[in-house]
Amino acid sequence: MPLPALIPCLLLLLLCGHPAQARPLTLAMPHFPPYTYINAEGQADGIALARLQQLLTRAGVEFRIVPVPNYGRALAELEAGDVDGFFLASPNNKRSEHAHFFGPLMLNRWSWFYFAGKKPGLCQSPTATIINTNTQYWLEQQGCGPLHTVHQAADLISLLTDGRVSAAFVARRVMLEEIRRQGLPVTLFTEQPELVQPFGLYIAYTLLQEQPALARQINDALLQLPPLDTD
DSSP: OOHHHHHHHHHHHHHHHSOOOSSOEEEEEEOBTTTBEEOTTSOEEOHHHHHHHHHHHHHTOOEEEEEESSHHHHHHHHHTTSOSEEEEEOOOHHHHTTEEEEEEEEEEEEEEEEETTOOOOTTTSOEEEETTSHHHHHHHHHTOOSEEEESSHHHHHHHHHHTSOSEEEEEHHHHHHHHHHTTOOGGGEEEEEEEEEEEEEEEEHHHHHHOTHHHHHHHHHHTTSOOBOOO
């Protein structure tokens, strides 16, 4: 076949084999250590960020990060069109109204924590959780409470110590990391596991409509990455 006739065929193969990305994804990253946080050097860090990088590198998708204080802000910025998605998150109905969940990339274990030897009536006693997280959403859906929401894991321990709540309900890795950070003995608390949730990436439906190949790229990469259980 003459060379000029080959050129359109080669271009077609290149375009179909790996569609060009219009622009890097803009992804909100909530403060949720040790999964996602800004480290002492001012850089994005965390075990969930490392996992996301593995996924999007395999998918051939470029991205940039916008740090946000919590999951509520991440969802609000997605609704406003200021970001294309957020990570890592577990699914719920409110989030899935606006974005598609890709996962799981990791497993997120939710547990109750209370002082050893002082088991309360779980879901019927004052309970603390981190604001705008899926643990708060789940507690509200279950009718648990009264609820006290805080902005960071350190405040969960403060509320327990002050006696203002009887239990904390939170991602276990978050609570265990804070107990370690404060130098407290793990035996000070009793942990009662409740749920294991998928932890993944949310991408706005509007972007997926604009870039229909993106979902296939991410799903293909997911097949190469079994969910990571860090516990």
